[in-house]
Amino acid sequence: MSWRPSPLVVVVGSGGVGKTTLAAALGLRSARAGRRTLVMTFDPSRRLKDALGVGEAAGEREVEVAAGTPGRLDASLLDARRTFDRLVERYAPDEAARRRILENRYYRHLAGSLAGILEYMAVERLFEVEESGRYEQVVLDTPPTRQALDFLQAPARIVGFLESGALRIALKPWFDERGRLRPTARLGALGRRVERLLDETVGLDLLRDMAEFFQAFAPLYEGFRRRAGKVEALLRSARTLFVLVAGPGEERIPDTLFFARRLREAGFGLGPVVVNRVHPRPPGVGAGPEGGAAAPRDGRRLLGWLGARDARGLDQLGSLLAGGPPLVALPLLPDEPADLAALEALGRSFEQRLAAGGGPS
Amino acid sequence: MRPPFLESLGRRRLLVVTGKGGVGKSTVAAALGKLLAEAGRRVLVLEVDPRESIHQLFATHPSGGEILSAGPELWLQNLQPGTVLDRLVRERVRIAAVAQRVLDSPVYHHFTAGAPGLHEMAVLGHALQVVEGKVPGAPAVDLVVMDAPATGHGVALMVAPLLVSEAIRRGPVAALSSQVARLVRDPDRCGVVVVTAAEEMPVTEGLELAERLGRELGRGPDLMAVNGLYPALGAVFSEGPNAASSGEPGDDPLLELWRRRRRLNERELERLAAAWPGPRVELPLYALGRGPSLVAALAIDLGAQLQEDRPGVRRPEGRRPGARRSGDRRPDSGESVDGQAGGRPPGRGRPAARRPPAGNQGPS
Numbered sequence: 001m002s003w004r005p006s007p008l009v010v011v012v013g014s015g016g017v018g019k020t021t022l023a024a025a026l027g028l029r030s031a032r033a034g035r036r037t038l039v040m041t042f043d044p045s046r047r048l049k050d051a052l053g054v055g056e057a058a059g060e061r062e063v064e065v066a067a068g069t070p071g072r073l074d075a076s077l078l079d080a081r082r083t084f085d086r087l088v089e090r091y092a093p094d095e096a097a098r099r100r101i102l103e104n105r106y107y108r109h110l111a112g113s114l115a116g117i118l119e120y121m122a123v124e125r126l127f128e129v130e131e132s133g134r135y136e137q138v139v140l141d142t143p144p145t146r147q148a149l150d151f152l153q154a155p156a157r158i159v160g161f162l163e164s165g166a167l168r169i170a171l172k173p174w175f176d177e178r179g180r181l182r183p184t185a186r187l188g189a190l191g192r193r194v195e196r197l198l199d200e201t202v203g204l205d206l207l208r209d210m211a212e213f214f215q216a217f218a219p220l221y222e223g224f225r226r227r228a229g230k231v232e233a234l235l236r237s238a239r240t241l242f243v244l245v246a247g248p249g250e251e252r253i254p255d256t257l258f259f260a261r262r263l264r265e266a267g268f269g270l271g272p273v274v275v276n277r278v279h280p281r282p283p284g285v286g287a288g289p290e291g292g293a294a295a296p297r298d299g300r301r302l303l304g305w306l307g308a309r310d311a312r313g314l315d316q317l318g319s320l321l322a323g324g325p326p327l328v329a330l331p332l333l334p335d336e337p338a339d340l341a342a343l344e345a346l347g348r349s350f351e352q353r354l355a356a357g358g359g360p361s
Numbered sequence: 362m363r364p365p366f367l368e369s370l371g372r373r374r375l376l377v378v379t380g381k382g383g384v385g386k387s388t389v390a391a392a393l394g395k396l397l398a399e400a401g402r403r404v405l406v407l408e409v410d411p412r413e414s415i416h417q418l419f420a421t422h423p424s425g426g427e428i429l430s431a432g433p434e435l436w437l438q439n440l441q442p443g444t445v446l447d448r449l450v451r452e453r454v455r456i457a458a459v460a461q462r463v464l465d466s467p468v469y470h471h472f473t474a475g476a477p478g479l480h481e482m483a484v485l486g487h488a489l490q491v492v493e494g495k496v497p498g499a500p501a502v503d504l505v506v507m508d509a510p511a512t513g514h515g516v517a518l519m520v521a522p523l524l525v526s527e528a529i530r531r532g533p534v535a536a537l538s539s540q541v542a543r544l545v546r547d548p549d550r551c552g553v554v555v556v557t558a559a560e561e562m563p564v565t566e567g568l569e570l571a572e573r574l575g576r577e578l579g580r581g582p583d584l585m586a587v588n589g590l591y592p593a594l595g596a597v598f599s600e601g602p603n604a605a606s607s608g609e610p611g612d613d614p615l616l617e618l619w620r621r622r623r624r625l626n627e628r629e630l631e632r633l634a635a636a637w638p639g640p641r642v643e644l645p646l647y648a649l650g651r652g653p654s655l656v657a658a659l660a661i662d663l664g665a666q667l668q669e670d671r672p673g674v675r676r677p678e679g680r681r682p683g684a685r686r687s688g689d690r691r692p693d694s695g696e697s698v699d700g701q702a703g704g705r706p707p708g709r710g711r712p713a714a715r716r717p718p719a720g721n722q723g724p725s
C-alpha cells in the first residue's frame with residue numbers, strides 16, 4: 001500500500017541531507033499509485049536529471065518522466081537564474097524596462113543570491129501549477145536554505161519587503177526627480193551633511209540603482225502580492241503536508257527539533273520527520289568510547305561509532321518528538337540513487353518504514 | 362624546490378574557507394586555524410553566522426561578538442556584520458550622541474539592510490582591519506581564517522566588495538571597500554579554501570564555485586579540502602572477526618556498504634581532480650564528535666598533507682603502481698578493494714603515525 005499524503009507535499013530541511021532525492025522518490029511512488037504527479041525541484045544535480053531521464057528542457061517547463069507509471073509523472077527542475085530571466089521577459093512592461101532590469105548590475109551580480117529570489121520563483125511556479133489544476137499530487141523540493149523556514153516565510157517577507165520594506169516605500173520617496181534625497185533637500189545645510197554621511201556609508205548611487213531595479217519591477221508587485229497570499233494560504237491549509245528531512249547523528253538534533261517546532265508553531269502541517277543516511281549499527285560492536293586516535297585504522301570501530309552515534313541521535317529525537325510527527329529513519333545507501341529503480345526503492349523503503357512505525361532496521 | 366604549501370597559505374593575511382552546509386566547513390576552518398597557529402602564526406578564526414557554534418570546536422564559551430583566546434596564538438570571534446558598519450559611522454561622526462542618533466534611525470537601518478553586498482563587504486572589511494591592527498582592543502594577528510556563511514555562494518561574498526567599491530565613491534566605506542576589493546583579488550594576500558565532500562552534489566558545487574571565482578574575480582581557490590571520506594577498506598579492515606570474508610565483501614552487508622561508499626568517494630575524487638587539477642587535501646571520517654579532538658585530528662591530517670609543495674596533485678613519478686588515473690576508473694568493476702594495497706587511503710598511503718596519539722589531542 002502506498003502512502004497517501006495531502007495533495008501538496010513540501011520537502012524541507014538543511015542543505016546536503018538528501019531532500020531532492022527523497023522528493024523525486026516520493027513523486028515516483030505517487031505516480032506509481034496512479035496519481036497525476038509533479039515533482040518540482042531547484043538546482044538539481046545532473047544525477048537527478050539522468051535518474052529521471054529528463055534533459056535540459058525540464059529547466060524550462062514541466063517535462064514528462066518516462067517512468068511507465070499508471071499516473072503521469074512530470075518533473076520541473078528549476079534553475080533560479082533562468083527562471084528569473086524568464087519572469088522578467090514575461091512581465092516587464094516594455095522592451096526598455098526589460099533591458100533595464102537585465103542590464104542592471106545588481107541583477108547581473110546578484111540575481112542568483114539576492115535574498116528571496118529562489119523563494120520568489122518557487123512561489124510563482126507553485127501558484128501557476130496549483131491554478132492549472134493539472135496535478136493530483138505535487139511534491140515540492142524547497143531551495144537549499146540554511147533554515148528550512150526561510151522558504152515558508154519568503155512570501156510574507158517578499159510582500160512586506162515590496163510594500164513597506166527598505167526598497168519600495170523607503171527608497172522611492174527619498175529621491176526626487178533629480179536624484180537628490182528629498183528629506184534632506186528641505187533641511188538646507190544640515191540636510192546636505194546627512195546626505196553626505198549616507199552617501200559615504202551606504203552609497204547613494206548604489207541605492208539609486210537599487211531603487212531603479214525594484215521600481216522596474218513595480219508593475220509586478222500587485223500581482224505577486226495576490227499570488228503570494230494565495231500560496232501562503234495553501235501552504236497553511238490541510239491540502240499541504242510538510243516532510244522534514246534531517247541528517248543523522250546527535251549533532252543534528254537541535255536543528256531538526258528547531259525546524260519541527262517552528263513549523264508547528266507557525267501553523268504548518270508537519271508530517272513525517274525523516275532522518276536520512278543513518279549508518280547501520282554493526283552487530284556485536286559496542287558503542288565504545290569515542291576515539292579516532294587509539295585505533296586509527298580500525299574501520300569496524302569507526303563503523304561502530306558512526307552506527308552508535310546515529311542510533312543515539314534517533315533515540316533522542318524519537319523521545320523529543322514523542323506524540324508528535326512520525327519519525328522515519330532511512331539507512332545510508334551504498335550508492336546514491338541514480339536511476340528510476342533506485343528512486344522507487346527509496347520511496348518504497350520510506351513507505352514501509354512509515355507504515356511500520358519508522359524504525360531504522 | 363618550492364616551499365611547503367602550508368608556508369604559502371600561512372603567509373596570506375586572509376583565508377576564506379567556503380563551501381555548502383553539511384560538509385564540515387567550520388571544522389576544517391577551525392583545524393586550519395589551529396594548524397597555522399601551531400606553525401607560529403597568530404591567527405583569528407572568524408565565524409560569520411548568526412548562530413554561533415565555532416566556540417564548541419575550541420571548547421570555549423560563546424564569543425558573543427568579542428574576540429576570545431582559543432589557545433596559544435589563536436583567537437576566535439563570532440562576527441555580527443552590522444557592528445562593522447556601526448563602527449565606521451562612529452569613527453566618521455565624532456560626536457557620540459549624534460553617531461548614536463544616526464545608528465538608531467530607521468533610515469540608516471533601511472539603507473544598510475537593503476544595500477546588496479554591504480554586509481558582505483563589511484565582514485571582509487573587518488577581517489582586513491583586524492590584520493592591519495585597526496580594530497581597537499583586538500590582538501595583533503597575522504592572519505584571519507574566515508568561516509564564511511554556508512548560505513548563498515561564497516562567490517557573492519567575494520564579489521561584494523567590488524560591487525560596493527563601484528557604487529560608493531567617497532568616505533570611509535568607499536576607502537574600505539576598495540581596499541577589500543584589492544585584497545580579495547590579490548592571491549598573495551587572500552587565499553580561498555573550498556571545503557567539499559566526495560559526493561556528487563558537493564563536488565559539482567565545489568567545481569562551480571571554482572569556476573565562478575575564476576570568472577568573476579580572476580582567481581581560483583587555492584585549495585580544495587575534501588572532507589568526511591570513508592577510509593579505504595584495505596587500510597581499515599585488514600584484520601578482525603570478518604577478515605575471512607575480505608575476498609568477497611558481498612558476504613558482509615556492512616563491508617559491502619563501506620566498500621561502495623568508499624568507491625563513490627574515489628569516483629568523485631577522480632572527477633574533482635580531472636576537472637580541477639589544483640592543490641587538494643583529503644580528510645577522513647573520524648570516530649569523533651564535533652569538538653576539539655576532531656579539530657586536533659584534522660589539523661594533524663592537514664599538516665601532513667600541506668607539507669607538500671602541491672598537495673594532492675599527483676605527479677607521474679609520484680604515482681604508485683596501484684593508484685588509479687582519472688582515465689581508467691572502473692566504477693562498476695567487481696574488483697575487491699578490501700584487503701588490497703591498491704585502495705587509496707585518504708592520505709594517499711601515508712602511515713597512520715600522523716594521527717594524534719592517545720591522550721594528546723587537546724590544544725597543546
